[in-house]
Amino acid sequence: MCPSLEETVRAIDPGARTILIENAPGSAGDSATPEQAAAVRRSLGLGAGTPIVLYTGTFEAYQGLDMLFDAMARVRRARPDARLVLAGGRADQIERARAQARAAGVDDVTLFAGERPAAEIPAYLLAADVLVSPRSRGTNTPLKIYQYLRSGRPIVATRLLTHTQVLGDETAILTEPTADAFADGLLTALEDRARAEAIGANARRLAETKYSYEAYLERTREACAALEGTAPPPGAVVKDLA
Numbered sequence: 229m230c231p232s233l234e235e236t237v238r239a240i241d242p243g244a245r246t247i248l249i250e251n252a253p254g255s256a257g258d259s260a261t262p263e264q265a266a267a268v269r270r271s272l273g274l275g276a277g278t279p280i281v282l283y284t285g286t287f288e289a290y291q292g293l294d295m296l297f298d299a300m301a302r303v304r305r306a307r308p309d310a311r312l313v314l315a316g317g318r319a320d321q322i323e324r325a326r327a328q329a330r331a332a333g334v335d336d337v338t339l340f341a342g343e344r345p346a347a348e349i350p351a352y353l354l355a356a357d358v359l360v361s362p363r364s365r366g367t368n369t370p371l372k373i374y375q376y377l378r379s380g381r382p383i384v385a386t387r388l389l390t391h392t393q394v395l396g397d398e399t400a401i402l403t404e405p406t407a408d409a410f411a412d413g414l415l416t417a418l419e420d421r422a423r424a425e426a427i428g429a430n431a432r433r434l435a436e437t438k439y440s441y442e443a444y445l446e447r448t449r450e451a452c453a454a455l456e457g458t459a460p461p462p463g464a465v466v467k468d469l470a
Contacts, residue, residue: 248447258378260350268348268355272313272339279310279418282356284349285372287314287321292362292386297325297332298407299362303414304337310418315341315352353379358417358424364405366390377435382424384413394439399431 269276281300287293293314300312312334317325322340329335344352353359359376360383367389374394376383383400385391395402401417401424403409417424437443 258350258375260354262354264351265354268351272311272341274311274339277309279307279358280356281310281312281358281360281414281418282315282352283312283360283362284315284344284352284375285361285370287317287325290363290365292364292405293325294328294332295364295405295407295410296360296362297329297334297338299410299414300334300337301332302408302411303418304334306415307418308337310337310414312338313341313352313356314338315344315349317343349375350379353381356381358414359383360410360414361385361391362405362410363388363390367393369394374435374439377431377439380428380432382417382428383431384410384417386410399427399434401427 266276269278269280274280281303283293283296285291296312300310303310312329314325317340319342322342326335326338326340329338341352353375359379359381361370361373361376363370363386365388369390373383373385373391377394377399383395385395385400385402386405387402388405391400391402401413403413417427
């Protein structure tokens with residue numbers, strides 16, 4: 229669930245009582261070690277000092293990868309050392325994306341890691357310098373955003389409802405959904421490291437306070453209590469449902 233879906237329910241039945249439980253419970257599996265991150269870089273043939281811009285997720289058209297490649301074309305002129313890494317996509321989608329990267333002139337600075345097991349993604353996030361979500365449309369929050377937040381890495385995302393119902397200017401670098409604007413956001417994240425680190429720290433704090441496993445359990449408790457017709461007592465102990 230995400231806020232836009234809750235609004236849809238309210239529009240259908242304005243009198244309905246709703247409790248939003250976002251699909252964002254973290255777990256120990258969301259963490260990675262520096263050694264695992266270093267192993268990811270080695271597997272990609274990248275050194276410790278190479279800036280990595282990382283995208284994770286599907287390669288559907290609404291994800292905005294074509295715009296991302298165009299943005300990287302501008303980024304490479306200012307930061308030829310930066311590399312774009314994409315983790316995800318089926319074989320046929322990767323081939324189409326390779327063609328898009330080639331057309332944008334960034335195929336030589338783009339690496340396709342393919343679909344990765346969920347257990348490997350935290351190491352990819354830790355290995356990266358910047359995390360991106362260039363979606364061009366949509367209202368549902370990408371699940372990767374919650375994992376991005378927990379990583380503490382700076383996020384660059386388009387300023388669309390799909391992102392802004394969770395992200396704000398303190399927790400991400402939000403841009404208009406154009407290649408030039410997105411390139412500006414990427415360059416800010418790569419070159420203004422103090423700002424990037426502050427945004428990453430804010431993102432992690434947001435994840436720990438609002439999108440933690442404990443917060444997920446609390447909302448679930450509220451929903452169960454509502455179904456039972458009882459008001460949960462303040463500070464009630466929540467049983468781990470896992």
